[in-house]
Amino acid sequence: MRGKDIIFRLALRSIRLHFLRSTLAVLGIVIGVVAIATMGMMGANMTLSVTEQLSEMGNVLVVTESREGGGGGMPGPGGPGGRLDDDDFIPEDQFKDIERIASKYGTVYALYSESDTIEVGDEERRATIYGLDQEVIPEIMGLASGAYPKSTSSVIIGPSLAGRLDLTLGSKIEIGDPDEGATTTVRVVGIIEERGMSMDLNTDSAIIGSEKLFTGIYGGEGEYRQVNIILDDIDDAGIVSTEIEEQLNKKEEQVSVQDSSRMLENITETLGTMTTFVMAIAGISLLVAAVSIFNVMMMSVTERIREIGILRSIGTQKGEVRKMFIYESAILGGLGAVIGAVASLTIGWVVVLAMVGSTDYFFAPASLMYVPFGMAIGFITCVLSGVYPAWSASNLDPIEALRAE
Numbered sequence: 001m002r003g004k005d006i007i008f009r010l011a012l013r014s015i016r017l018h019f020l021r022s023t024l025a026v027l028g029i030v031i032g033v034v035a036i037a038t039m040g041m042m043g044a045n046m047t048l049s050v051t052e053q054l055s056e057m058g059n060v061l062v063v064t065e066s067r068e069g070g071g072g073g074m075p076g077p078g079g080p081g082g083r084l085d086d087d088d089f090i091p092e093d094q095f096k097d098i099e100r101i102a103s104k105y106g107t108v109y110a111l112y113s114e115s116d117t118i119e120v121g122d123e124e125r126r127a128t129i130y131g132l133d134q135e136v137i138p139e140i141m142g143l144a145s146g147a148y149p150k151s152t153s154s155v156i157i158g159p160s161l162a163g164r165l166d167l168t169l170g171s172k173i174e175i176g177d178p179d180e181g182a183t184t185t186v187r188v189v190g191i192i193e194e195r196g197m198s199m200d201l202n203t204d205s206a207i208i209g210s211e212k213l214f215t216g217i218y219g220g221e222g223e224y225r226q227v228n229i230i231l232d233d234i235d236d237a238g239i240v241s242t243e244i245e246e247q248l249n250k251k252e253e254q255v256s257v258q259d260s261s262r263m264l265e266n267i268t269e270t271l272g273t274m275t276t277f278v279m280a281i282a283g284i285s286l287l288v289a290a291v292s293i294f295n296v297m298m299m300s301v302t303e304r305i306r307e308i309g310i311l312r313s314i315g316t317q318k319g320e321v322r323k324m325f326i327y328e329s330a331i332l333g334g335l336g337a338v339i340g341a342v343a344s345l346t347i348g349w350v351v352v353l354a355m356v357g358s359t360d361y362f363f364a365p366a367s368l369m370y371v372p373f374g375m376a377i378g379f380i381t382c383v384l385s386g387v388y389p390a391w392s393a394s395n396l397d398p399i400e401a402l403r404a405e
Contacts, residue, residue: 007320007323007324007327008327010324011324011325011327011328011331012331014300014304014328015328015331015332018296018300021296021299022296022332024292025289025292025293025296025332025336026332026335026336026339027336028285028286028288028289028292028293028336029286029289029293029332029333029335029336029337029340029378029379029381029382030336030339030340030343030378031285031289031340032282032283032285032286032288032289032336032340032374032377032378032381033286033336033337033340033341033343033344033374033375033377033378034340034343034344034347034348034374035282035283035285035286035374036279036282036283036286036370036373036374036377036378037340037341037344037348037370037371037373037374037375038282038344038347038348038351039275039278039279039281039282039370040275040279040369040370040373040374041344041348041351041352041362041367041368041370041371042275042278042348042351042352042355042356043271043272043274043275043278043279044275044361044364044366044367044369044370045352045356045358045359045361045362045364045367046271046275046355046356047268047271047272047275047366048361048364048366048367049356049358049360049361050267050268050271051268059106059230059231059232059233059234059237060200060228060229060230060231060259061102061228061229061231061237061240061241061257061258061259062200062226062227062228062229062257062258062259063090063098063226063227063228063229063244063255063256063257063258064090064225064226064227064255064256064258065088065089065090065254065255065256066249066253066254066255066256089220089223089224089225090110090223090224090225090226090227090255091222091223091224092222092223092224094248094254094255095110095222095224095227097247097248098227098229098244098248098255099227101240101243101244101247102229102240102243102244105229105231105232105233105236105239105240106229106230106231106232106233106236107136107139107140107229107230108227108228108229108230109132109133109136109140109227109228110133110224110226110227110228111130111131111132111201111224111225111226111227111228112130112131112132112211112214112215112218112220112223112224112225113128113129113130113131113225113226114128114129114214114218115127115128115129116129116175116176117175117176118173118174118175118207119173119174119183120165120166120167120171120172120173120174123165125161125164125165127161127205127206127207128202128205128206128207129175129206129207129209129214129217130201130203130206130207130208130209130214131209131210131211131213131214131215132208132209132210132211133210133211134148134149134150134210134211137149137156137208140200140201140228140230141156141192141193141195141201141203141208142192142193143156143190143191143192143193144159144191144192144193144194145169145190145191146169146188146189146190146191147189147190148189148190149189149190149208149209149210149213150189151210152209152210152212152213152216153185153186153187153213154186154187154188154189154209155173155186155187155188155189155207155208155209155213156188156189156190156191156192156207156208156209157173157188157190157191157192157206157207157208158191158192158194158195158203158204158205158206158207159191159192159193159194159204160194160204160205161204161205161206161207162188162191164205167188167191168188169188169189169190169191170187170188171187171188172185172186172187172188173185173186173187173188173207175207175217176217184213184216184217186207186209186213192204192208200228200230201228237259240257241257241259244257245257283377286377286378286381287381289336289378289381289382290381290382290384290385291385293329293332293333293381293382293385293386294385294386294388294389296332297325297328297329297385297386297389297390298389298392300325300328300389301325301389301392301393304393305396308321308393308396309396309400312396318394318395319394321390321393321394322390322391322393322394323390324390324393325386325389325390325393326383326386326387326390328386329382329383329385329386329389329390330379330382330383330386332382333378333379333380333381333382333383334379336378336379336382337374337375337376337378337379337382338375340374340375340378341371341372341374341375344370344371344374345371348362348371349362352367
């Protein structure tokens with residue numbers, strides 16, 4: 001026991017004597033631990049946030065026109081500035097068929113959507129414009145203030161859009177790019193309650209008006225972007241999906257039915273891959289730290305050849321010499337891991353808040369697990385970097401070591 005104490009104290013003494021060099025080595029481990037833990041926590045928070053939001057919409061089915069080679073993808077309100085392609089819509093007769101099949105299972109409604117330029121005062125933005133049946137709007141979304149649209153010149157807007165453009169009840173919005181053609185002016189009569197991410201309608205940054213308003217601006221009456229089904233019982237999702245696909249896709253695949261579980265699986269898989277990739281990039285910093293630790297330990301061996309010779313000549317075993325250098329790398333790794341863990345919680349909080357927009361899941365086990373994970377990777381990397389120098393030191397010839405200057 002006494003011998004072990006001496007070996008450990010010799011390792012500490014070497015770190016103190018080369019304080020600056022040791023500090024730089026520890027800093028490398030700290031950076032590596034922080035990078036891995038922070039990226040892991042960011043990915044976990046993104047996944048948890050999206051999972052909860054989509055889980056809340058688990059009773060929604062979305063029917064879209066089936067695209068060859070791309071069917072089954074995430075439905076959305078259209079690409080930036082993109083109008084519907086000639087065949088990229090669900091026609092009125094298909095909507096009636098879907099309504100006939102699914103109406104007994106819940107609420108069925110069709111929607112128009114377009115991404116377009118809007119102007120408020122001197123400020124221009126792009127926003128999603130939705131056109132829905134006026135009778136359906138109160139059934140599927142609540143209002144934070146105001147009233148539902150009753151005319152073709154009134155709209156309701158999402159809270160994020162209202163905040164960004166400082167819009168209130170009575171504000172006027174000009175829809176369309178004046179450089180490309182005629183514009184339409186509408187008046188805000190209501191602000192929607194915040195809904196967050198959703199697979200049926202992303203309303204937080206959108207403008208919602210009547211079908212007549214939409215087709216009056218863009219045309220395409222009876223050519224819907226998608227059909228949404230809000231199920232009374234989530235257990236009916238499989239039955240409804242099967243019935244729609246069997247009846248509408250008899251001759252060829254015309255429609256694609258999406259449910260939140262399938263979408264959630266795809267998104268979770270994508271986010272998981274992204275998190276792993278980003279963590280792998282962050283791990284490069286640990287590789288740099290490993291090289292730094294290796295150099296520190298090899299320099300330590302070179303500078304202490306005579307000391308090693310003396311220790312060996314008084315009966316110190318090879319194993320004890322190896323332990324001395326392993327202890328040294330373990331102390332550096334332990335310090336780096338602990339400091340890195342503390343720093344990860346602070347830096348991780350800031351990064352998650354900036355990238356995800358919320359820290360609601362920061363202290364969830366699935367998020368915090370990346371802190372000990374980063375610590376373990378940092379510590380193990382440091383210890384492994386000291387293995388060869390330790391082996392090299394223990395195999396020095398005692399007589400040759402004593403002759404060293």
